[in-house]
Amino acid sequence: MDRLIKGYIDSILDLKKAAIENRKEFIEISVPLADASEHQSNGYELFKELKRTAKLRRPINTKERLDRKIWILLYLLGYPVLKSTSDLLICTDAKEAAYEKIDVFAKDDETVIIGKCVSQEEMGKYQLSKEIQDFSKLKGGISKSVKSHFGSAFKPKIIWIFFSQNIIWSKEDKSLARNENINIITERELRYYLQISEHLRSAARYQFLAEFLKDQKIPAMQNRKVPALKGVLGGRKFYAFVSHPKELLKISFVNHRSLNDPEGAPSYQRLVSKSRLKKISDFISFGGFFPTNILVNFVNTVRFEQISKDEETGVCWGNLFLPDKYRSAWIIDGQHRLYGFAPVEVKHQSQNIVVIAFEKLPKNEEANLFVTINHEQKSVPKNLLDDLEGELKWESTKPLERIGAISARLISILNSDISEPLYGKVTMQGMKSNDTTCLTVPALKQALSKSGLIGKSALKNKVYELGPLCDANDTATVERGREIINHFFSTIRDANFNIWNAGRLGYVSTNTGIQAYLHLLSALIEHIEISRNLDAKELSTEDLILEIDDFTHPILDFLKSQNIQKMENLFKVQFGSGGPREYFFRLCKILKEKIPNFSPTGMNEWEEESSEDRISNADRKLKEINIVVQLSLFNRLKEEFGNDYWEKGVSDKDMKSKAYRKSLDDEPSPLALENYLDFIEYKKIVEKKEVWPLFKPVFNIPEPGEKETARNLSWMDKINELRRIPAHATALRTYKIEDFDYIDYVHTQLENRAPQSVWDEV
Secondary structure, three states: OOOOEEOEEOOHHHHHHHHHHHOOOEEEEEEEHHHHHHHHOOOOEEEEEOOOEEEEEEEOOHHHHHHHHHHHHHHHOOOOEEEOOOOEEEEEEOOOOEEEEEOEEEEOOOEEEEEEEEEEEEEEEOOOHHHHHHHHHHHHHHHHHHHHHOOOOOOOEEEEEEEEEEEEOOHHHHHHHHHOOOEEEOHHHHHHHHHHHHHHHHHHHHHHHHHHOEOOEOHHHOOOEEEEEEEEEOOEEEEEEEEOHHHHHHHEEOOEOOOOOHHHOOOOEOOOOHHHHHHHHHHHHOOOOOOOOEEEEEOOOOEEEEEEEOOOOOOEEEEEEOOOEEOOEEEEEOHHHHHOOOOOOHHHHHOOEEEEEEEOOOHHHHHHHHHHHHHHHOOOOHHHHHHHHHHHOHHHOOHHHHHHHHHHHHHHHHHHOOOOOOOOOEEOOOOOOOOOOOEEHHHHHHHHHHHOOOOEEEOOOOEEEOOOOOOOOHHHHHHHHHHHHHHHHHHHHHHOHHHHHOHHHHOOOOHHHHHHHHHHHHHHHHHHHHHOOOOHHHOOHHHHHHHHHOOOHHHHHHHHOOOHHHHHHHHOOOOOOHHHHHHHHHHHHHHHHHOOOOOOOOHHHHHHHHOHHHHHHHHHHHHHHHHHHHHHHHHHHHHHHHHHHHHHHOOOHHHHHHHHHHHHHHOOOOOOHHHHOOHHHHHHHHOOOOOHHHHHHHHOOOOOOOOOOOOOOHHHHHHHHHOHHHHOOEOOEOOOHHHHHHHHHHHHHHHHHOOHHHHHHO
């Protein structure tokens, strides 16, 4: 009969090609030029036109994105056999020649991953019992075909997984999957595995397998014994022995802090950097070795056959039987050295490494031992130790420092979540920004802090007020924030890929844009709490996402209809601290058109600032102020000096020369020279000591709420600044609410002070 499994690839070249394809955010096709319009009507856009063919593309949907994320994960984990970019079929019934399409397939020498993907466009509940049962019924036939297809000697551990996106799993479905020996990976766990695979590459496969094969026996490790010493250190039993990396990697596991595994709390390790891992692997490949030991903790009691004992030290010599189960040795210190062996050739994995192993050491003692070792030996960067120390004291630090630490960790994770919207968009230390990687940590930290999403400081930095994204502890807050923010920006990205991917040119994934959207997220949650009488902190992550999704449609619908030019016209705001505020309220205006009662703090004032009637009125009043000041000034000079008003009233020679040069442009019919002066020059004339008494009754205007003094002319400086707004009108130069009030005040003062004859000329 035909092959039992069809549609997988196992060559390095094919895997690399598929990796390139699966990393794309678009489905790309090449069609005859004449057929391009037909595909464009079906959602494709033309991005390259050749003589005879056209290249088109469309954004991938949620299901396709999930499929690609999983494929990339398994590729990074180093699986040498993977599903191709087309459908993979496995025979489920040889007699009937029945084949089933399988979403996820990966194989190595010891394990096989078989998975099904379920997703929906928006977060929500979904009944999965039938799909779980149907998938479970196929397991026997699939298992038989896998073993037959790859030869009778191949006896793999098969891991069955349901991958889900935007699915809120019910307790019943979780229980059913567990009973059917089907694992569940939601977008939360997928993000974690993608993150560690990006850092550790093939070394992360041991972490991945340890999760799903915990406590399962490893045939190759059965009855594997090594010569060892057994003794006591600090009241704790330990073993010292020499082993091989290929053996230790199979049974080891590191509880990284990003995983937040309750079984491993407190989690203390951080992910090793890719660059450091490569250096270690290169060092090993060129014959290097490590004279220092790796420190582990056996989670269960191990078997030891004693041969002899030194009575003075109590140290015994004998044979230690290594654990033969996955996830049975937790690495306390030395993960970098151990994982450095994972990518190298098999011959190097048989190199001797020295191991010190404790037995059933409590987790808090693991963490303290890790910090003590690294602090005393200074074998890791100080900033890591500071980070660890700060994490252990999060509940007792000053609120502002605590919020800053949570923000920094959250931003780092968001930037590391492969295939998520903010992945790789934050410039880190030593990196140069470009049009697409242009977000900065300080700007995003400031936005998170100001938004209140992860809490606020109160009572002079003595009280930490929880925000809507806060959870039971700081680590849980980071995870909750990660889930909600990733989902929120995913909907924005998916609404218009072109704008999002354009970075600076698209006016969304920029510092100003992301800051504004984070403020919008905070305002939406506040609106939900008020309008629906809810406390966001009491809602589960999934329920809060559902509530937020109910209100984001106006923004998403708006984005779908935009292009880069339109976005520039609408959202090119001023640089500096005022930019995010202006951007934020422009977003709020879009929402308010569909949700009339949506009115975040400051919205009413901003609307007044943006009111066309009020802007027009302010422009008119500024023009009138300018005319009244000029007429009041020169009418009074003419009364005092007659025809000599210009020579005697304007004493500044440079001012006179400047006005005269300007008048030449109006030849042969120039205006009176006073018409060529700038507003600020009126002040220079008025404030001269010798003429001030002439102008004091009209021009001596105190600041609002202040008493009149000998000479009050600061209003002229302010009016001169405000005149630039209509004189040099741009989208970036706008009135503030206080500007309107100030213009009204000065205008009223001049109405009461300037002669009626002057106002009659206006």
